[in-house]
Amino acid sequence: MSVSSLSPGDTAAAGRPVAASRPEAIKAIPVRHWGRWLSAAIVLYLVAALIFSFVKSPNIDWPTVREYMFMPLILRALAVTIELTFVTMLVGAAGGTILAIMRLSQNPVLSWIAWVYIWFFRGTPVYVQIILWGNIGVLWTKFYVGLPFTGLVFGSADSGTLVNNLFVVSVLALGLNEAAYAAELVRAGIISVDAGQTEAASSLGMSPLLITRRIVLPQAMRVIIPTMGNETISMLKTTSLLAALGGGIELFGRVQSIYAQTFQIIPLLVVASAWYLIVTSILTVGQARLEAHFGKGFGAEETEAAEKRAARRASKASAVLDKAQRTQGRRS
Amino acid sequence: MVKAEQVWKSFGNLDVLKGIDFVVQPQQTFVLLGPSGGGKSTLLRCINHLEKIDAGRLYVAGELMGYKERGKVLHEMNARDVARQRASIGMVFQRFNLFPHKTAIENVMEAPIMVQHAPRKKAEAEAEVILRSVGLGEKLDTYPAQLSGGQQQRVAIARALAMKPKLMLFDEPTSALDPELVGEVLDVMKQLARDGMTMVVVTHEMGFAKEVADGVALIDGGVIVENGPPGEVLVDPKEERTKLFLSKVLA
Numbered sequence: 001m002s003v004s005s006l007s008p009g010d011t012a013a014a015g016r017p018v019a020a021s022r023p024e025a026i027k028a029i030p031v032r033h034w035g036r037w038l039s040a041a042i043v044l045y046l047v048a049a050l051i052f053s054f055v056k057s058p059n060i061d062w063p064t065v066r067e068y069m070f071m072p073l074i075l076r077a078l079a080v081t082i083e084l085t086f087v088t089m090l091v092g093a094a095g096g097t098i099l100a101i102m103r104l105s106q107n108p109v110l111s112w113i114a115w116v117y118i119w120f121f122r123g124t125p126v127y128v129q130i131i132l133w134g135n136i137g138v139l140w141t142k143f144y145v146g147l148p149f150t151g152l153v154f155g156s157a158d159s160g161t162l163v164n165n166l167f168v169v170s171v172l173a174l175g176l177n178e179a180a181y182a183a184e185l186v187r188a189g190i191i192s193v194d195a196g197q198t199e200a201a202s203s204l205g206m207s208p209l210l211i212t213r214r215i216v217l218p219q220a221m222r223v224i225i226p227t228m229g230n231e232t233i234s235m236l237k238t239t240s241l242l243a244a245l246g247g248g249i250e251l252f253g254r255v256q257s258i259y260a261q262t263f264q265i266i267p268l269l270v271v272a273s274a275w276y277l278i279v280t281s282i283l284t285v286g287q288a289r290l291e292a293h294f295g296k297g298f299g300a301e302e303t304e305a306a307e308k309r310a311a312r313r314a315s316k317a318s319a320v321l322d323k324a325q326r327t328q329g330r331r332s
Numbered sequence: 333m334v335k336a337e338q339v340w341k342s343f344g345n346l347d348v349l350k351g352i353d354f355v356v357q358p359q360q361t362f363v364l365l366g367p368s369g370g371g372k373s374t375l376l377r378c379i380n381h382l383e384k385i386d387a388g389r390l391y392v393a394g395e396l397m398g399y400k401e402r403g404k405v406l407h408e409m410n411a412r413d414v415a416r417q418r419a420s421i422g423m424v425f426q427r428f429n430l431f432p433h434k435t436a437i438e439n440v441m442e443a444p445i446m447v448q449h450a451p452r453k454k455a456e457a458e459a460e461v462i463l464r465s466v467g468l469g470e471k472l473d474t475y476p477a478q479l480s481g482g483q484q485q486r487v488a489i490a491r492a493l494a495m496k497p498k499l500m501l502f503d504e505p506t507s508a509l510d511p512e513l514v515g516e517v518l519d520v521m522k523q524l525a526r527d528g529m530t531m532v533v534v535t536h537e538m539g540f541a542k543e544v545a546d547g548v549a550l551i552d553g554g555v556i557v558e559n560g561p562p563g564e565v566l567v568d569p570k571e572e573r574t575k576l577f578l579s580k581v582l583a
Contacts, residue, residue: 200429200488203380204443204495205419208411214446218433309435310473 064267068258069274077254078275084170084250085236091175092235093228096182101212103187114183121180126173127241133173134245166247174238178231185227189220222294229287233280240276251275333358333393333499333530334379340387341374348374350554351388359528360546363535363562367577370552372534376501379532380421381414392421393498419447422492426504428484430476436463436487437472440494448495455494462490466520482513486520493524500524502533538581542566550574 054060068074102114121129132139137159146153193216201211240252248257255272259265334356341349348371356362364372377383378390381398390397398414400407409417431439440459444450450458463472466486476484485505492500502521506514518540525531525544535541541548542562549559550573558565558574569575 194429196425196427196429197431199382200423200425200431202415203382203418203421203423204491205415205417205447206443207415210446214442215431219431313472 059266060270061264061267064264065270065274068264068268068271073258074251074254074271074275077249077251078279080167081236081239081250081252082279084167084174084239084242085232087171088174088178088239089228089232089235091171092178092182092231095175095179096184097186097217099179099183100186100190103183104190106208118180118183121177122184126177126238127244129177130170130173130241131244133169136169166242166245166249169245170239170242170249174235174242178235182228182231185231186220186224189222189224189227190216192223193219225294226287226291229283229290233283233287236279236283237276240272333360334362334532335391336375336379336388337390338388339375339378339385339390341371341378341383341385348554349378349385352551352554352556354547354549354556354559356530356532356547358530361525361529361531361533361544362547362549363533363541363545364549364551365536365541365577365581366551366557371554372551373503375551376423376503376532376534379499379501380418380423382423392417415447419443419495420498422489422495422497422500424485424488424492424500424502424505426507428476428481428488428508430484430487430491432476435473435475436468436479436490439476439487440491443491444494459490459494462493463487466490467516480513481509482516485509485517489517489520489524498530500529500531502531502535504534504536506535506537536581538566538578550577552577 055062099114099117102110103118105111105114140159142156143159144153144156146155190212197215197219198211201215202208206214239250242250243253243256245253246257248254252272255268259268262268334354336352336354339349339352340347352371352375354362364375366372374383378385379392379397384398395417397417398409400409400413431442434442437456437459440463441452441455444455444458445452460469460472463469466489468483468486468490471479471483471487476487479487489505505521506517509517514537518537521531521533521540522544533540533545545562547559548562548565550557550565550569550571552573558569558571564570565574566578569578
C-alpha cells in the first residue's frame with residue numbers, strides 16, 4: 001500500500017491570474033471624535049476631585065497607613081491569604097473535576113451523589129458554611145472511622161484538634177464550597193468538547209474512563225483553565241470572610257483584630273484594600289496571559305515541541321541516510 | 333465477516349431501520365448508497381455498536397455485537413467487552429474527528445499504546461510506517477489543525493488501521509472534503525480494498541462503488557431497496573427507486 005506519489009497542492013499553482021501592479025495606498029484624514037475628548041476631560045476632573053478628597057482627608061491618617069502597610073504582622077497575614085487562596089483552589093479544582101466526572105457519569109449513583117453535593121454547597125451561603133465549619137465540634141464532638149449503626153469502630157479523633165487548626169478549617173470550608181462551583185465549570189468544559197471525539201475514541205476501543213482522561217479532559221482544560229484563573233481572583237477576596245472564624249490568620253481577619261483594639265479603622269481598611277488590589281492586579285495579568293495562551297486554540301508551546309520532535313526525527317533520518325550512503329560508497 | 337439479520341432501529345417513534353438483512357464476506361468491499369436520512373449512517377454505527385439496535389441480530393466475525401447469548405437469553409455486554417469488540421473494527425468519520433491536541437503520529441499511536449498496551453517505541457515505529465503508506469511521511473509531527481481535510485482524513489484512516497482491524501467502516505469519508513481533495517482519500521481506500529481489507533462504505537462516490545465494490549446496496553426508508561454486484565445495481569437496476577436515485581445522482 002503506497003500512495004506517496006500524491007503531492008497535494010500542485011494543481012493550485014496553475015492558472016492563477018497575475019496580479020496587476022499595486023495602486024497608491026489610501027491617505028485620508030481620520031474621523032475626529034470630539035465627544036470622546038470632552039467626556040475624558042470631565043471624567044479626569046471628577047477623578048482628580050475624588051483622589052484629592054482621599055489624600056487630603058483629615059480622617060485618613062496616612063502616616064498610620066504607611067506604618068501598617070509593611071508591618072511583619074500584616075505581611076505574614078497577607079502570605080497566609082495567598083497561601084490559602086492557592087491551596088483552596090487546588091482542593092476546589094481537584095474536587096470539582098471529580099464531581100464533574102461523577103455528575104456526567106452513566107452511573108446514576110455517582111451522578112446523584114455529585115448532584116446532591118453541588119445542590120448543598122451552592123445552595124447555602126459560603127459565609128454560613130465557614131461558620132458551620134468553625135463550629136463543627138458542636139455538631140460532632142468526635143469523628144469515628146467504622147461501620148455506622150453497628151457500633152463497630154476502628155478509630156476516632158476529637159473534633160477539637162481539627163477545629164483548633166484554623167488553616168485546615170479554612171481550607172475545608174472554602175475548598176469544599178469551591179469544588180461545587182468548579183464542578184459546574186469543569187462540566188461546562190467537558191460538554192464543550194465535540195461529541196465526535198468520544199465517538200472516535202470509543203470506535204478505537206477506548207474505555208469511558210480512558211476517553212475522559214486522555215481525550216476529553218485535555219481538550220476541556222482549554223476552556224476550564226482561564227475560568228479557573230477568574231475563580232482564583234475571586235477566591236483571594238472570599239478568604240476575607242474567614243475573619244468570621246476569629247483568630248485573624250488571614251489579611252482581613254488580622255486587620256480587623258488590630259483595629260478592634262486601636263480603633264484605627266479607616267487607615268487599616270485602606271491597608272487591606274491596597275494589598276487586595278495589588279495582588280488581584282498581579283493575578284489579573286497572569287489570568288490575561290493564561291487566556292491568551294489557551295484561548296487561541298492550540299498554543300505556540302505545543303507547536304514548538306512538535307517542531308523540535310520533527311527536527312530530532314529528521315536528524316535521526318539523515319544519520320541513517322548518511323550511514324547508508326557511506327556503506328554504499330564503500331561497496332562501490 | 334458482517335452479517336445483519338432483520339436489524340431494526342428507532343429513535344423515539346421514528347423507525348430508522350426496518351428489518352435490514354445483508355452479508356459481507358471477508359475481504360469484500362460493501363458500499364451502502366441512498367438518499368440522506370435513509371438510514372445508511374445509522375446502520376454503519378449499529379455495526380460497531382455506537383448505536384444499539386432494537387431488534388434483530390448483528391454479527392461481526394461470527395460474534396454477536398453488544399450482547400452475549402446464553403441459551404435463549406441475551407445479556408447486555410459491559411463497557412469493557414463492547415470496547416474490546418470495537419477495538420477490532422476501524423471506523424472513519426465524515427468529520428475526521430482527529431484528536432486536535434495530538435500530532436498526526438500521536439493520533440495514530442494513541443489506541444495501540446492505551447488499548448493494546450503496545451510498547452511505545454514499537455507503536456511509534458508502526459505508526460510511522462502506516463502514515464507513510466497513506467502518503468503522510470512528511471506530516472508525522474503536524475497537528476490536525478495544520479493539515480488539509482484530505483490529509484486529516486488520511487490520518488484518520490491510518491489511526492483506524494493502527495489497531496489492525498478485521499473490518500473497516502467508512503461513514504461518508506469524502507463528503508466534508510473540497511472536491512480537489514476527494515481523490516487522495518479515495519486512492520487510499522481503493523488501495524486498502526485491493527489489499528484485501530473487509531470494508532463497509534457509506535458514500536456518494538459512484539466511481540468508487542463501480543471500481544472497487546463487490547456488493548452495493550441501496551437503502552431508503554430504512555429498508556434495503558436493492559442489493560447486488562455493482563455491475564447490476566448501478567448499471568442495470570431492477571427497482572424503480574434505484575433507477576430514480578441513480579438518475580439524480582449521476583445527473
